[in-house]
Amino acid sequence: MQLRVPRTPVLATAIVGMSLVALGGTLLPSLWREIVLRHDLDRSLYALLSVAGLLGLYGRLLWGNLMRRTHPRHRVGLAVIAVISCLLPAVLGPDWAAALVMPAGLIPLVLPLRVAVPVTAIGALGITGYGLALGLPVPTMVYEFFWFPFAALSGYISFWLFHVVTELRQARAELARAAVGEERQRFARDLHDVLGHSLQAVALRAEVAERYLDRDVARVRKELTEIQRMARDCVHDVREVVRGYRATSLRTELDGASAVLSAAGIRCRPPQVPDLPAHVHEPLGWVAREAVTNVLRHSTATWCRIEVSVDGHGVHLEIVNDGAGRRAAAEHGSGLTGLAERIAAVGGSFSAGHRGDGTFAVRAAVPVRAPAEAARTGAEGTA
Numbered sequence: 001m002q003l004r005v006p007r008t009p010v011l012a013t014a015i016v017g018m019s020l021v022a023l024g025g026t027l028l029p030s031l032w033r034e035i036v037l038r039h040d041l042d043r044s045l046y047a048l049l050s051v052a053g054l055l056g057l058y059g060r061l062l063w064g065n066l067m068r069r070t071h072p073r074h075r076v077g078l079a080v081i082a083v084i085s086c087l088l089p090a091v092l093g094p095d096w097a098a099a100l101v102m103p104a105g106l107i108p109l110v111l112p113l114r115v116a117v118p119v120t121a122i123g124a125l126g127i128t129g130y131g132l133a134l135g136l137p138v139p140t141m142v143y144e145f146f147w148f149p150f151a152a153l154s155g156y157i158s159f160w161l162f163h164v165v166t167e168l169r170q171a172r173a174e175l176a177r178a179a180v181g182e183e184r185q186r187f188a189r190d191l192h193d194v195l196g197h198s199l200q201a202v203a204l205r206a207e208v209a210e211r212y213l214d215r216d217v218a219r220v221r222k223e224l225t226e227i228q229r230m231a232r233d234c235v236h237d238v239r240e241v242v243r244g245y246r247a248t249s250l251r252t253e254l255d256g257a258s259a260v261l262s263a264a265g266i267r268c269r270p271p272q273v274p275d276l277p278a279h280v281h282e283p284l285g286w287v288a289r290e291a292v293t294n295v296l297r298h299s300t301a302t303w304c305r306i307e308v309s310v311d312g313h314g315v316h317l318e319i320v321n322d323g324a325g326r327r328a329a330a331e332h333g334s335g336l337t338g339l340a341e342r343i344a345a346v347g348g349s350f351s352a353g354h355r356g357d358g359t360f361a362v363r364a365a366v367p368v369r370a371p372a373e374a375a376r377t378g379a380e381g382t383a
Contacts, residue, residue, distance in 0.1 A: 008166050012066040015158055016059050019105065023058060026098040027051050033095060047092060050084050054102055057081055065109040066162055078103060078110045086127075090134055097140050100127040104148045105155030116152070124148040172265040176296050179260040190241045198234035202227055250276060250317075253285045254306055257292040266295065266321070267303040274308070280315045280366045283346050284308075290339050291319040291352075291362040299323025299360065314348065314368055320361045339364070 006014070034040070034047040061077050064070065082103040088096040104123065108116040124145050131141040209223035251273040261268040288306070295301050301323030309316045336352045339362075343350040348366040355361055 008067070008169070011162060011165065012063060015066060015162060016062050019062055019158075020055050020059050023102065023105075024051075024055060026101075027054070027096075030092075030095045030098070034092065043092060047088070047096075050088055054081060054084055054099070058102065058106065061106055061110060065106075066159065070110075074110045078106050081106065082123075086130060089131070089136065094134075094136050094140070097131060097136050097144065100131060101144055101147050101151050104151035107152050108156035109159050113156075116156075120149050120152040123152075175265050180296065183260065187241070191238070195234065195238065198230060198237065202230050202234070205230065250281045250284050250288070250308070253281075253288050254308070257288050258306065261292060261295065261304050266301050268306065271306045271308050274310055276308075276310070276315055277368060279346070280368075283342050283348065283366055284315065284317045284364060286342055287317055287339055287350070287362065287364040288319065290336070294336075294362075295319075295321050295323060310368065312368075314365045316363070316365045318361060318363045320355075320359050322359050336362075 028051075031047050031051050035044045038044070057077055058081060061074055061081075064074060085099045085102040088099040104120065107120050107123065111119060127148060128141045128145045131144065132138065205223050205227045209220045209227070212219040212223070254273060255270050258268045258270040292304075295304055299321055301321035304319065304321040307316075307318045309318075339352075340350040343364050343366065346366055348364060350364045352362045353360070
């Protein structure tokens with residue numbers, strides 16, 4: 001089972017919900033006894049309103065601090081919770097002793113840490129003395145003396161882990177953006193290398209032609225012919241750069257893809273790529289590039305596996321990741337449709353989709369022999 005980090009509001013909602021369930025579990029038994037057993041309308045109404053107010057205000061303060069929406073009035077809210085918690089056992093009796101610990105979990109969230117530590121210590125001593133003064137059982141107050149700082153520590157740890165997970169999620173997104181930016185810079189460098197020299201040479205040839213325009217028509221014609229040749233070569237080089245296959249191989253493409261994924265925080269080991277026929281590099285390279293781009297942009301993957309294999313039927317490329325849970329719509333995007341068309345054009349097969357184990361797989365297979373070679377062999381066999 002692969003763990004996926006939910007989005008910040010979802011995670012905050014889960015923490016608030018679990019906290020309210022835990023706190024409600026300590027108060028609801030007392031509330032049940034007040035309503036069902038005592039049959040005192042005034043006491044029941046007071047208990048019901050107090051519990052509802054405590055849980056509602058607690059959830060509001062917890063949500064605000066988890067989402068970093070802090071405000072000085074939150075300290076007033078914490079004081080209100082403390083007052084209501086102290087009044088419950090004073091008004092309704094020893095059954096409500098557990099309410100005294102209610103403010104503890106919010107102390108390290110609402111107050112600065114340097115203030116929260118002494119306030120927690122004073123609070124533990126304060127509720128113990130207050131409970132004993134109310135005549136609450138000594139074992140109960142000894143237990144709550146230790147429970148109070150533990151509840152405060154639990155609240156702080158939950159708060160800290162929540163923000164650590166949020167910052168890690170943001171760091172991963174930043175790494176993905178940096179990886180994409182680095183690839184754009186690489187493309188810009190390649191384009192500059194190709195166009196810079198070629199265009200400079202074209203400009204020089206044009207200057208030479210201009211100088212000889214009135215003196216040597218043959219020289220001008222020669223220079224113009226050279227400019228045409230260089231322009232065609234430049235267009236060809238630009239097309240190769242745009243396609244991404246200038247002096248590269250599938251092995252190079254996959255090594256770069258695994259490096260980009262690793263930089264984005266997605267576990268991926270460079271695959272073992274055997275020696276492959278020349279014609280498979282371009283179509284499978286397109287598959288690798290598009291699949292990795294989709295993993296970076298449209299998934300919440302934590303790992304990605306890339307495998308290349310060769311058998312008697314063809315060269316097979318499989319790219320699997322565990323980030324299929326979020327953007328199912330990516331499965332039907334135009335990028336994958338274009339890949340299917342490219343692979344079909346070279347006589348191969350292509351598939352992409354969700355698997356039963358919660359992963360997303362892209363598979364492509366290209367024949368070992370090039371289509372032209374296969375057609376020539378078939379013609380020779382027929383002859």
